Amino acid sequence: MDKPAPSADRLTDPVALRLGYMLRRASAAMMAGLGIALAEIGLRPVEGTILILVGANPGCIQSDVGRMLGIKRANMVPLVAALAGRGLVDKSPVDGRSLALSLTPAGELLRMQVDAIMDAHETRFERLLAGRDIALLREALRLIAEEGEAGAE
């Protein structure tokens, strides 16, 4: 027997080398870090992302924002309601059914902070990969993400 007793913490981990699980762990690590950083200005990652997206597309429609972020219509409602309730986002009907979103001055102010935090966060991790080809990493991630979307038709 080559495996005497896996009693202690010397378990062999066959899944640690799986690409999917490595992706999952790396993703969780970055997201956790971003969550901590954004918590300092009272935002969760989703909220920060919505702020960024609405800021870049003033007057965009709530449903489109959700589609772009992979958030279902139903789940967008309390999300933007919270942001609007805090005076960060303005909702104005453009249709009889669609809502156009834009940032209030306070929202724009916070959006800039989110952007700075995300920049710093990104930089921190990119410094880790110094010397390696980050463009290649990005390309690989993009390919994987697209394949996933294609496969989930």
Add this chain to the structure above:
Amino acid sequence: MDKPAPSADRLTDPVALRLGYMLRRASAAMMAGLGIALAEIGLRPVEGTILILVGANPGCIQSDVGRMLGIKRANMVPLVAALAGRGLVDKSPVDGRSLALSLTPAGELLRMQVDAIMDAHETRFERLLAGRDIALLREALRLIAEEGEAGAE
């Protein structure tokens, strides 16, 4: 104004280039694919992973498995209970408190199928990255994951 009307699906997506979100999307894509593939043998990704881990470490302790997978003790209980209830995993007390896990013959049979499915799944995505340096991708993911664990002290 350079941005006439973001009404349609022509929203600019400033977060799409963020490393964190690319990671998240790639991870979600692979996990979704694995979920679909494993569903064909009636398993969720977590369950498949536990089967793999227990199979590689017969007699390992339930609590250690949870620790390795980042699953809290409390949440391990219904998980292994389900696997044991389906006759895939054997629980036998090694202590007065610890449970040693091992695969039943049926569990070992299913574990091999999980392994094959994971192999095929992995291959499908690696084919996407043909010509690119996959070892570099793995190295980068490992670095990011470790930095995250270090930062969450």
Add this chain to the structure above:
DNA sequence: TAGTTATTGTTATGAAACATAGCAATCTTG
């Protein structure tokens, strides 16, 4: 133009993942 179809925001609801607190039994250690 009239009637069908699709879309939007919304509510309600449920499933699943994840975390906390406490407990009794038991092991470990000083």
Add this chain to the structure above:
DNA sequence: CAAGATTGCTATGTTTCATAACAATAACTA
């Protein structure tokens, strides 16, 4: 031996995510 740590477990709550239905409205089509 006594104190502290650990294990499995229950109960509970939170957060995320997905589904179904609905009224109002827009878009499309015959």
